[in-house]
Amino acid sequence: MFSLADARTATAALTEAGFQDVRAEHVQAYGTWGRDAREAAHFMLDSGPGRHLLEQVGPDDQERARSRLVERLRPYRTDGALRLRSTAWLLTATRTG
Secondary structure, three states, X not given: OOOOOOHHHHHHHHHHOOOEEEEEEEEEEEEEEEOOHXXXXXXXXXXXXXXXXXXXXXXXXXXXXXXXXXXXXXXXXXXXEEEEEEEEEEEEEEOOO
């Protein structure tokens, strides 16, 4: 999931695949993670890396992690949605032929 988080790795993969004029631009945008803190925490902890990490601990620690995450996310709820700023690499390239 995070193998292409480094811009040099991502652009090298495209270059090796035959693309030209490969560029990586750092971008930021707000994304909606749920209607409220509980919904966002559920999404974050019940899929991907969050689920993997929770599987490493017992039920009490899982519940404590969920509760703390919900509390930390609450300030980011506005206008019926929980929104967080995300960052990514916008990769552009051309391929001829």
